[in-house]
Amino acid sequence: MKAFEWEQPRDWGEAISMLDPRDLTVRVMAGGTALMLMMKSGVFQPTRLISLQGLGQEAGAIVQEAQGGIRIGALCSLTALGQSSAVATTAPVIIRTLKTLSNVRVRNVATLGGHLAHADPHMDLPPVMMALGATVKTVGARSSRTLTMSELYRGYYETALEPDELICEIVIPSQVGRSAVYLKCSTRAADDWPTLGVAVNVKCDGDVIEKARIVVSAATEKPIELVAAQTLLEGHSISPSRLNDCAELALAQAPLVSDARGTASYKKELLRVYLKRAIQIALKGTIS
Amino acid sequence: MSQTERTIEIFLNDKPIRVTVGHHQTLIEVLQAQGLTGARESCAQGLCGCCTLKVNETLVSGCLFLAVLADGQRVQTIEANEQALDEVQQAFIECGAFQCGYCTPGFIMMVRALLDENPDPSDEDIGHYLSGNLCRCATYPEIIKAVQRAASVRRVPS
Numbered sequence: 001m002k003a004f005e006w007e008q009p010r011d012w013g014e015a016i017s018m019l020d021p022r023d024l025t026v027r028v029m030a031g032g033t034a035l036m037l038m039m040k041s042g043v044f045q046p047t048r049l050i051s052l053q054g055l056g057q058e059a060g061a062i063v064q065e066a067q068g069g070i071r072i073g074a075l076c077s078l079t080a081l082g083q084s085s086a087v088a089t090t091a092p093v094i095i096r097t098l099k100t101l102s103n104v105r106v107r108n109v110a111t112l113g114g115h116l117a118h119a120d121p122h123m124d125l126p127p128v129m130m131a132l133g134a135t136v137k138t139v140g141a142r143s144s145r146t147l148t149m150s151e152l153y154r155g156y157y158e159t160a161l162e163p164d165e166l167i168c169e170i171v172i173p174s175q176v177g178r179s180a181v182y183l184k185c186s187t188r189a190a191d192d193w194p195t196l197g198v199a200v201n202v203k204c205d206g207d208v209i210e211k212a213r214i215v216v217s218a219a220t221e222k223p224i225e226l227v228a229a230q231t232l233l234e235g236h237s238i239s240p241s242r243l244n245d246c247a248e249l250a251l252a253q254a255p256l257v258s259d260a261r262g263t264a265s266y267k268k269e270l271l272r273v274y275l276k277r278a279i280q281i282a283l284k285g286t287i288s
Numbered sequence: 289m290s291q292t293e294r295t296i297e298i299f300l301n302d303k304p305i306r307v308t309v310g311h312h313q314t315l316i317e318v319l320q321a322q323g324l325t326g327a328r329e330s331c332a333q334g335l336c337g338c339c340t341l342k343v344n345e346t347l348v349s350g351c352l353f354l355a356v357l358a359d360g361q362r363v364q365t366i367e368a369n370e371q372a373l374d375e376v377q378q379a380f381i382e383c384g385a386f387q388c389g390y391c392t393p394g395f396i397m398m399v400r401a402l403l404d405e406n407p408d409p410s411d412e413d414i415g416h417y418l419s420g421n422l423c424r425c426a427t428y429p430e431i432i433k434a435v436q437r438a439a440s441v442r443r444v445p446s
């Protein structure tokens with residue numbers, strides 16, 4: 001790696017003031033696990049890094065809200081996320097997902113903010129957060145705003161964040177009455193990036209599905225909500241034919257891409273199987 | 289001093305040291321230069337665990353961890369308490385849980401932390417916790433036996 005300057009701001013405002021919107025070789029580093037890989041391979045050569053590690057405990061805190069949602073500071077490590085009782089009661093799908101997300105040492109260092117900002121479509125928590133209806137709060141030089149996950153992701157490694165805008169908080173709304181599932185399928189080694197990710201979140205009244213969210217990732221350039229497929233489920237109970245119709249609609253709608261992990265038509269077959277499986281598991285989770 | 293390096297102080301295996309590091313240098317590079325070769329870089333991408341270090345109470349991959357981040361922190365390597373073998377090292381020897389030994393320091397560091405967190409792990413817990421550690425000699429069955437042995441030794445009050 002090549003030499004660079006290093007800054008350690010004490011708060012978000014200072015961090016933003018150190019960024020230079022015209023110079024993309026100046027970047028923030030949170031856990032650094034993704035950046036280090038890019039720096040080591042020469043894909044990214046910074047002139048200055050701004051470490052977010054000096055922002056203090058508050059910047060990574062998890063707060064349970066009275067209405068049942070949770071707020072998570074962007075600097076929260078993936079390990080702290082996985083050990084949080086608030087997360088376990090509100091969105092157990094996150095705890096289950098973390099079990100096969102990377103390894104102990106990476107989770108100890110990686111942060112939720114860095115995880116969501118990196119925008120590699122193979123990553124596990126972006127589709128999960130999208131299915132949960134999470135939003136990110138940002139701070140920027142000019143303004144602060146709230147983005148849905150669909151608004152955050154623009155494309156392959158591309159977000160809607162301005163060069164001088166940072167994610168400071170992730171908000172997960174109340175999940176009362178909902179049940180969420182994330183399945184991933186790796187077709188090469190067990191610890192390779194998945195070929196396909198599917199996240200499903202359903203809310204039922206008896207056996208009628210009131211609300212459904214279906215998200216596909218890894219096989220697409222960014223995590224995508226499959227709106228037509230989820231609308232087909234809403235207001236109905238599930239039957240084998242409705243499940244099939246939903247899967248066919250999802251296949252028609254999902255912009256699957258061919259790459260080293262398989263062709264788009266192969267991923268179509270995977271999506272058909274995994275989507276039905278995920279919906280069935282999610283529905284079982286609503287029976288209490 | 290140029291703006292691309294700085295002098296940091298680390299409590300390395302409980303001894304304070306001062307060292308000037310480039311901002312781009314990883315903790316593993318700096319420790320190797322200090323003559324501590326137990327943690328070593330192998331995959332260089334966080335996957336294999338050969339570079340496992342403890343920073344304060346947290347296990348990290350030294351290959352992905354910049355040395356500047358260790359400024360003012362406690363860093364522990366396999367070389368800490370070298371005078372005596374602990375129950376984990378003893379169990380690895382008794383169970384033959386290595387062949388060439390290249391991966392062993394990383395496994396020992398991980399297993400100590402695993403047993404601190406979970407004194408009675410199942411084989412599945414062990415496999416799961418150690419999924420980010422690779423042994424090219426494939427001594428995995430012996431490693432699992434060694435972890436179970438160390439756990440049972442630790443559970444018996446001495």
Ligand SMILES: Cc1cc2nc3c(=O)[nH]c(=O)nc-3n(C[C@H](O)[C@H](O)[C@H](O)COP(=O)(O)OP(=O)(O)OC[C@H]3O[C@@H](n4cnc5c(N)ncnc54)[C@H](O)[C@@H]3O)c2cc1C
Binds near residue numbers: 168
């Ligand atoms: C060995 C290994 C295995 C892995 N396996 C998996 C896996 O199985 N599943 C999976 O999903 N992921 C996996 N990952 C990826 C891992 O989840 C990410 O590297 C990690 O979550 C990134 O977080 P970080 O804090 O380290 O980010 P950093 O590396 O610090 O930052 C990543 C990017 O986000 C930007 N950034 C950081 N924080 C903010 C912020 N608050 N606001 C705006 N921008 C910000 C940085 O400038 C950079 O561009 C793996 C990584 C490694 C090294």
Ligand code: FES
Binds near residue numbers: 330332334337339
């Ligand atoms: S060398 Fe760091 S994990 Fe392999």
Ligand code: FES
Binds near residue numbers: 387388422427
């Ligand atoms: S003993 Fe040789 S790599 Fe593990």
